[in-house]
Amino acid sequence: MTGAWLRGLLARRPLRVWGTAAGVALTTAFLALLLGFIATGRANMTARAAASVPVDWQVQLGAQASVPAALQAIRAATPIRAALRVGYADVAALSAVTGVPGQTTTQTTGAGKVLGLPPGYAAAFPAQLRPLVGAAQGVLVSQQTAANLHVAVGDRVTMTRYGAPPVAVTVAGVVDLPAADSLFQAVGAPKGLAPQAPPDNVVLLPRGLFDSVFAPQRLARPDTVREQLHVRLATPLPGDPGRAFALVGRLANNVEARLAGSAVVGNTLGATLDGAREGALYAQALFLFLGLPGALLAAAVTLSVAGASGTQRAGEAALLRVRGAAEGLILRLGAAEALTVAALGVLSGLGAAALLAPGVTGTPLSGTAALWPGLAGLGLALGAVLLPTLSAVRSSTVAAQRQAVRRSGRPLWQRLYLDALLLVLAGAVLWRSAAGGYQLVLAPEGVTQASIQIEAFVAPLALWLGGTLLALRLLGALLRRHVLQALLRPVSGRLSGMVAAALERQGGVLSRGAALVALAAAFALSTSAFNATYNDQARVDAILTNGADVTVSGxxxxxxxxxxxxxxxxxxxxxxxxxxxxxxxxxxxxxxxxxxxxxxxxxxxxxxxxxxxxxxxxxxxxxxxxxxxxxxxxxxxxxxxxxxxxxxxxxxxxxxxxxxxxxxxxxxxxxxxxxxxxxxxxxxxxxxxxxxxxxxxxxxxxxxxxxxxxxxxxxxxxxxxxxxxxxVQVTDLQGARVRVSSGLTAVNLAGLSRIELGFAVLLLAGATGLVLALGLAERQRTFTVLGALGASSRQLGAFLNGEAFVIVGLGGAFGLLIGLGVAQTLVKLLQGVFDPPPEGLLLPWAYLGALLISALASTLCAVALARRASTRRVTEVLRAS
Incomplete structure (x- = not known):
């Protein structure tokens, strides 16, 4: 009997089965792509952070430390790619005599730094040096030092040593030090006592020359000559920046413990991963702020599609009872329908996600990203089908039919003015965040634990709920006959009064459909506006970094x-x-x-x-x-x-x-x-x-x-x-965006935008077309009887157009207002992802036009199907229902 029941459903109720399955598929695919996006984004953050570090570790050796022992301790703690000795020396001044004979000038700087670089250093750590003029090896001076001393290749620079006579060297080249901040970091210095800027005057010597030049200074002033090991790690890092940060920190602590305090690790890689954790948390916040509402909305569409068939289910349950079916059998048939819907929805959703994932997230769909959405889709299908079936079974009993019908009053939330309270709460939370001192992401420097401020979600959530409830309250007021009649006159003509009276009696059903359309429109508008604003600010940030479309820097x-x-x-x-x-x-x-x-x-x-x-x-x-x-x-x-x-x-x-x-x-x-x-x-x-x-x-x-x-x-x-x-360097805007992208941009927000905006179109089309089509299908018998009584196609169209206007037109209008408010709230709360903060909200008019077209197309299709169904013979419709 179960097989026959399922074949009958697919043949007689295809819209109900496939509509619910489509909602399950949409929810499953959306969640799977979002989880894949988050996982890929975290891995990209970690990889980009590690690639941006010129030297992973700078191990400062103490006076009693042994270089071989330090190398042994590092290799014992973790695999490495390179570990080279670099000497650091302080000098009291640098000076140079330049010009032609008879017209020479002498320039003298303040204190400076001299580095001793071993052979192969530039190849092992290519991001540390950028040759500008002359040779890339030998005695090199930094660009700023060359400008201060006005020296060029071939000139002599005199270094004033501590505790030893001055010594002069011949310049072989001028270089830029792109990572001077980390190169000259004060390893082991207490926070707040480290120098705020790298030195202005730097000379780089081959390691052999450095040792011979500064051997006397090391004896006289050992505190002015130091030794560091620059290390490039080969450790596989976890995809999550927080876990990678914790791992690198543990490895650094292990090295220091092995060396018993004779060395300190300057963990540049750990510091960079520390900053990337904040980007990972912002990515999670985006998932919760922008992605989760879409998944909940897809689930709501699914439940509405299943709930729109409530009258059909009640009739089916009553007919089965009349024919002797027990309650358990009816529930088993409902469970069979639910499992069928789940199989169709989950498999198609995961299949679509697997096909789209490489193009959207850049990586194939992982098993973890498929497991939880699959379970969520299964639970949604069971809830969407079994709960209405259970309600239909209970309402079909004799005791239920004998219950007195009472006039329903105003809902409790309207009597308590819950909508106003929620909107006031959203405004208060937003005002508090705007007052200053608000941080969405809490990632204390150096602390492995990081978190998102949970109260940050109160404002958008309260605005979503409060705006929707307010829309329901206003829709109830608009559905009163004398108000609705004036609104329907453009679409229903002379029948506007009759149509308004009919729609007023269906106020609860229409309000729920319009509320769903409002939520879909609000989701589409808020996500698209936020993404457009973010993309524009990413362009502004790139211009801030690069200066213009193309910049030629000399x-x-x-x-x-x-x-x-x-x-x-x-x-x-x-x-x-x-x-x-x-x-x-x-x-x-x-x-x-x-x-x-x-x-x-x-x-x-x-x-x-x-x-x-x-x-x-x-x-x-x-x-x-x-x-x-x-x-x-x-x-x-x-x-x-x-x-x-x-x-x-x-x-x-x-x-x-x-x-x-x-x-x-x-x-x-x-x-x-x-x-x-x-x-x-x-x-x-x-x-x-x-x-x-x-x-x-x-x-x-x-x-x-x-x-x-x-x-x-x-x-x-x-x-x-x-x-x-x-x-001279030539850079463009796109290269600047890649170079300076924040942790959030490393997540590829364009991928998230494609996920959200693509599904927003489908959700809005489903909320407008599918929900409207199912509601009209429920009233197919009414329209058919009207046609049999002589109602013309134009007169039937007045009823259909009126219902479409209430659900799509009024619901969409309220949704646009809610979406604008939510988008502004999201931009305010997520200002941490903007640098600089945006001056205002940017609306993507082309995308909003596409949304409008999709909503109108799905609405016209639903109305056209209802018109065609109303022309069927009365006996055929009564037999089918």
Whole structure:
């Protein structure tokens, strides 16, 4: 009998079976892809964090430590790829005599650092050194040191040693130290006592020369010469950044324990993984904020599809009872239907997820990502089918039929004004988070435990629920006949009064359908708006890092601005602007200073209002252009030197004519928080013309290019033009996005966007079309009888259009309002993923248009099917039902 029952369901109730199975499949596939996305994102975070570290460990050896013993301890603790000895020495000063005979000048710096690099160091740790001019081996000086001393290849640099006479070496090349912060970290220094910036003056020597030069200083001042082991690990890391961080920390502790305190591990890899943990938690927050509502909505659509067949199930249960079927048999038939729906839904959902996973997440669907969604789909199918079946069995008994029918009053939540309370709660939580001091992710530095603030979910959840309940309350008010009649007149014409009366009696069913459509529309709008805002901010962040679509970065010895006319003529370049990037001393602190043409800078780059304190970007540029000596200073510098607006700031800058630092006066006009290509901490922004005049050097170091189309031909052309300039780099916006992507971007938010936005279209189409179609199918007998009594197709259409207008039109309108509120809440709560924070919400109009088209198409299909079904003969419909 079970087989016959299932064959009958598939033949007579296909929409009910396949509609519920489609909801289960949608839920299963959505959850599977989201879990796969999270797992892949975490693995990408860990891999990207490990790849970005120039040296995994810097092991500082104590005075009594033995290098062979330290190497043995490291190899015993974990597999390694490389471990090389690097010497560090402090010098009191560096000096150089440059110029032609008879016109020489002497430059002298303050204290500096000298490193001794062993053979093969550049190959083992390629991210540490970037050759600019001359040789890549031998005696090398850093770019800033070369600028300070005004030395080039072949010049002599004198190092003033501690406890030993000065010694001179011949420069073989000039290099950049991209990872100077970690290279010169104070290994083992207490937090807060470590130097805040790497040294300005650095000389690099071959290890043999270093040992011979600093042997006397080691004897006289052993505290000024140190030894480090730079280590590259070969340890397989877990995919989760938190677990990888804990593992690397345990390994470092193991090495220190084996060496009994004679060495300290500078765990750069652990520090980087520590930062990646925050990105992993933000990814989980995105899953909960953006993904979980979609899964719950898919489940709600499934339950609504199954619940829309309640009248059919009650009739079937009553008919089976009349024919002598026991309650257990009816429940077994319901269980068979549930298992069939589960098999169809779970298998098709997991199959779809397995096909989509490589393209969406970048990796095949794992067993873990398939197991839990499969179990969730099974539970959803059992609940969606068995619960309505159990309700139908109980309602079909004689005792149930004898119960008195009572007029239902207002629901309890309406009498308690739960919707208003939830909205007030959402507003209060959001206000508290906006007041300051709020952190969604708690990942204390160096602590393995990290967590997400659970109360952060109160605001969006309360807004979802409160907005939906308020929509239900307003829908109830709109479904009153005198109000609904006016709303239905455009779609139902002269029959609007009759249609309004019919729909008023179906208010509960229509309100639930409209609420489901509202939730689907809100989910689609909130996720798409958040993703669009994030993508736009990722572009802004890339511009903040790169400066423009294409940036040509030179140096003092080879300024890229010297080729600006040729770069401006490249095909595809729509605008080009120079950018001066030099260094200035604020007191004893060396900082980056940028010179721009304030009137034309935004032709190639974009500035957010959040970059400047207490004023917008345009006002800041106008103030800069109005005064030649105007200077914008970072907040950290303002705090350190107690500056006030209007103060005179005297900076020391290198003069190109005298090759010495001279004092240049500026006027402090405002605070700049961030600026394109500038570092995050301390920097200065001034007028390029004033900088060029006062330093005697009109050639800008950087050229910013605005590109109208594909940037790659411009990048290739710029490299050809600047190939004769040593050390010049050409970067584009896409490369900058990959280089500086936050932990969250490493998760590939584009993949999450494709998952959410694709399923949002399906969910909205299902909520509008499928729920409407099932509701109309329940009333098929009514429409058929009306047709048999002489109602015209136009008159039947008035009823169908009216129901579609209430469910889709009113539900969608409420959903848009809820979605806008939720999107704004998500952007506010997830500001930790934005750098800088967005100025406003960005709406993806093209995607919203596609959503509208899909909703209208599914609605028209449902109405068309109902129209065609209403033309069937009355006897045929009565027999089928």
């Amino acid at each position: 140096n003092a010895a080879a300024p890229a601005g010297s080729q600006l006319p040729a770069l401006r003529r490249l095909p595809g370049v729509s605008a080009a602007q120079p950018l001066i990037h030099r260094y200035a001393y604020v007191g004893a602190d060396l900082q980056d200073i940028y010179g721009i043409d304030a009137r034309h800078f935004t032709e190639v780059s974009s500035l957010s209002n959040s970059y400047f304190k207490d004023q917008g970007a345009q006002a800041a540029l106008a103030k800069l252009a109005a005064r030649p000596d105007a200077l914008y200073v970072s907040q950290e510098t303002v705090n350190d030197y107690n500056l006030s607006l209007g103060d005179s700031v005297r900076l020391r800058l290198l003069n190109a004519r005298t090759h010495a630092y001279g004092v240049v006066p500026f006027t402090f006009v405002g605070v700049v928080r961030e600026f394109p290509t500038a570092p995050k901490d301390s920097f200065l922004v001034a007028n390029a013309a004033y900088l060029a005049q006062r330093t005697g050097n009109p050639l800008p170091e950087v050229a910013l290019l605005k590109v109208g189309g594909d940037p790659q031909p411009v990048v290739d052309g710029a490299r050809r033009i600047t190939q004769a300039l040593p050390g």
